[in-house]
Amino acid sequence: MSRVGATARSAVAALAVALAVATAVLVPVLVDGGGGGRGDRDRLGHSVPAAPGQEAGAGARGGSGSGAGEQEADDDCQKEESLRPAGPKAPDGPAVQRIKKRGKLVAGVDQNSYRWAYRDTDNLPPPGGELGLKGFDIDLVRAIAKDILGSPDAVIYRTIPTERRMPALQDRDVDVVVRTMTITCDRIKQVAFSTTYFKAGQQVLAPKGSKVTGFDDSLRGRKVCTAKSSTGKDELDKNRHGVREVVTAASQLDCLVKLQLGEVDAVITDSALAAGQAAQDPTVHLVGGTFTREPYGVAMNLADTDLVRRVNKVLEDYRKGGWQLSYRKWLADYLPADNPRPPPAMYKKE
CATH class of the missing domain: 3.40.190.10 (Periplasmic binding protein-like II)
Structure with missing residues (x-):
């Protein structure tokens, strides 16, 4: 990469980091408060009925919703x-x-x-x-x-x-x-x-000029980022295509920043979200087709x-x-x- 190209990418990445930090500070974000079961009142003070299969105590949440079998038998369910x-x-x-x-x-x-x-x-x-x-x-x-x-x-x-x-x-x-x-x-x-x-649908976002061509063996030996508890993570759990390391982040924007900083080689995320990211950053683009239905x-x-x-x-x-x-x-x-x-x-x- 030329010095001009590297400088441009650094500037874009710095801007993305600044925006992510600024928005994270300005808007309250929900975090897991820990503790026991939900009890019979919500956090806004209103009494609520228990949902089927959501009794308080261990397993009330049923996990994060992530799992390798999450999209299996889509037509059957x-x-x-x-x-x-x-x-x-x-x-x-x-x-x-x-x-x-x-x-x-x-x-x-x-x-x-x-x-x-x-x-x-x-x-x-x-x-x-x-x-x-x-x-x-x-x-x-x-x-x-x-x-x-x-x-x-x-x-x-x-x-x-x-x-x-x-x-x-x-x-x-x-x-x-x-x-x-x-x-x-x-x-x-x-x-x-x-x-x-x-x-x-899930799709791959990669830097322009990269040899990554989609959700295929072109990912072999590379580092790939996807959001935690996402369908992108589930697809990687089912088929890594030789990915050397799967990096998970709290959100797809965090993955974009890692891509811009050169910390990962590609991002797997929803095509609709990735299209907006590519529109914001001219140094990245979508490659390959969608490989899931979302x-x-x-x-x-x-x-x-x-x-x-x-x-x-x-x-x-x-x-x-x-x-x-x-x-x-x-x-x-x-x-x-x-x-x-x-x-x-x-x-x-x-």
Whole structure:
């Protein structure tokens, strides 16, 4: 690499590190508080019923949701089937009542996924002001809040790392997680999901000029980064393709920084997220095709079936126009499609 190229890469990497540090400081992040079981009250002070299979004590969370068999038998588990939407005259259930009583929807989101959920650095809020988050996932959070509470601004955002998505729901730190979260056969046993609102796939991100060509033997002998408790990690557990070392990080942005600093040779992450990263950093690009199917869903506590139905009603309306508007605003320049359409809803037989 030339001295000019090295200097440019160092500058890009330094900027990425600075942005990651700045956003981590400015937004409260949920961390595992430890301790015993959840008890009969959530962390917002409201009494809650225990979800099936979530008794307090050892094993209440059922692990992090990561596992080599997580995406096996995808067709058999019918993972994308969700509860049918609530009818227009259906009374509010306990979860929706709890949100209305609080007056805020508590949403677990990302803050570093460009075009999905990220901080608007051009319009930072004053100290103590709103969080300034925006993106495709944030638009959906706002649509849910507007439907339940009458205002898209009635949201408390809590940023969570990848591995905290399910524990945050099981511990009732949040009402929903809208964070490019893939619906998998393993995860539907631990948290509830809405119908699918977007589909992507795992793909490889590598420096331009690299000999890495995709999720194949070109990875042999190399260091590869992926997020903890992610489907990318699961795929590497099943087939390493000769990877010398798998490096895990709290988020896909942390992996991007490691790639920019030359600490790893490639990153495995969702294609939709990687496209935004490639748009931000001209020194990296996507290689090979997608090698998994990644249906994104809104995740909720297993016990909150009424909230699942309400969110599915929101998504039914959202698919009629709001989804396309949000896609054109945030994703069209990075995930071009001739006629982008939301995935169709699939419902369980009841």
